[in-house]
Amino acid sequence: MSKVILVTGGSRGIGRSAARISGARGWSVGVNYADNAKAAAETVAEVERAGGRAIPIRGNVAAEKDVIAMFDATVRAFGPIDGVVNNAGILGPATTLAEMSIERMRQIFDVNILGAYLVAREAARRMSRSRGGKGGVIVNLSSAAARLGSPNEFVDYAGSKGAMDTFTIGLSKELGPEGIRVNAVRPGLIDTEIHAAAGKPDRAHTMGKLMPLGRAGTADEVGEAIVWLLDDASSYVSGSILDVAGGR
Ligand code: NAP
Numbered sequence: 001m002s003k004v005i006l007v008t009g010g011s012r013g014i015g016r017s018a019a020r021i022s023g024a025r026g027w028s029v030g031v032n033y034a035d036n037a038k039a040a041a042e043t044v045a046e047v048e049r050a051g052g053r054a055i056p057i058r059g060n061v062a063a064e065k066d067v068i069a070m071f072d073a074t075v076r077a078f079g080p081i082d083g084v085v086n087n088a089g090i091l092g093p094a095t096t097l098a099e100m101s102i103e104r105m106r107q108i109f110d111v112n113i114l115g116a117y118l119v120a121r122e123a124a125r126r127m128s129r130s131r132g133g134k135g136g137v138i139v140n141l142s143s144a145a146a147r148l149g150s151p152n153e154f155v156d157y158a159g160s161k162g163a164m165d166t167f168t169i170g171l172s173k174e175l176g177p178e179g180i181r182v183n184a185v186r187p188g189l190i191d192t193e194i195h196a197a198a199g200k201p202d203r204a205h206t207m208g209k210l211m212p213l214g215r216a217g218t219a220d221e222v223g224e225a226i227v228w229l230l231d232d233a234s235s236y237v238s239g240s241i242l243d244v245a246g247g248r
Pocket of ligand 1: 008009010011012013014015032033034035036037039059060061062086087088089090111115141142143144145186187188189190191192193194195
């Protein structure tokens with residue numbers, strides 16, 4: 001069955017993979033991004049080449065009006081939304097808590113936690129059966145950092161992802177009766193541009209060999225898990241946190 005999906009942070013990395021793999025199923029994708037219009041246009045082209053339809057949608061997940069607008073734009077283009085991937089996320093430079101500024105912590109929590117809550121709230125408002133919706137799926141992006149804690153590097157980020165795990169459990173119980181499945185994917189070390197933001201562009205390469213599978217994962221390996229959770233193939237999976245972490 002063809003689906004309409006909104007992917008936040010769909011312009012690069014894991015979000016782009018989830019969008020392209022959705023396109024390969026013939027689905028239609030709202031590709032949200034923050035600033036990088038060129039990357040978003042490339043994702044749209046990849047979705048179309050794969051056989052789907054897509055539009056780029058600029059917007060900050062931490063801004064309420066932008067979140068409402070990204071849902072509106074997706075519905076205008078493709079019709080009611082079936083699934084939302086809460087993927088947009090950021091990382092600060094690796095450092096200890098003692099060195100972290102309030103501005104940095106606020107930005108991490110704003111985008112990674114508040115942003116995910118705002119996106120999920122909009123999804124709940126539109127997809128809940130008691131509100132006239134047809135049900136649907138929400139996939140949250142957690143991180144193995146939620147289990148590992150990321151000491152001396154990103155305890156702020158790790159805590160924001162711990163929030164995703166707890167949010168996923170609670171929201172799956174709240175929205176199950178509304179016909180909405182809620183799950184999380186918890187990636188390990190994945191080769192994307194997010195590590196450059198932490199000042200370690202080679203992180204996936206240098207740390208990859210320390211992983212049980214001996215390498216970092218690819219964005220597509222996470223995208224496949226996300227799209228399986230969006231798909232009806234996972235119709236009895238809700239409240240689950242799926243590790244895609246190479247055994248880490
Ligand atoms: P990435 O390559 O850095 O891409 C981040 C994406 O998020 C971009 O599309 C970016 O848009 C978008 N974005 C950033 N801030 C935003 C905002 N305020 N509003 C809307 N979009 C925003 O990241 P990634 O590695 O694919 O990570 C995707 C998700 O997986 C994140 O939640 C991350 O925490 C999680 N994760 C990643 C790893 C890993 O090792 N890579 C591991 C565990 C979990 P622009 O292109 O416009 O900047």
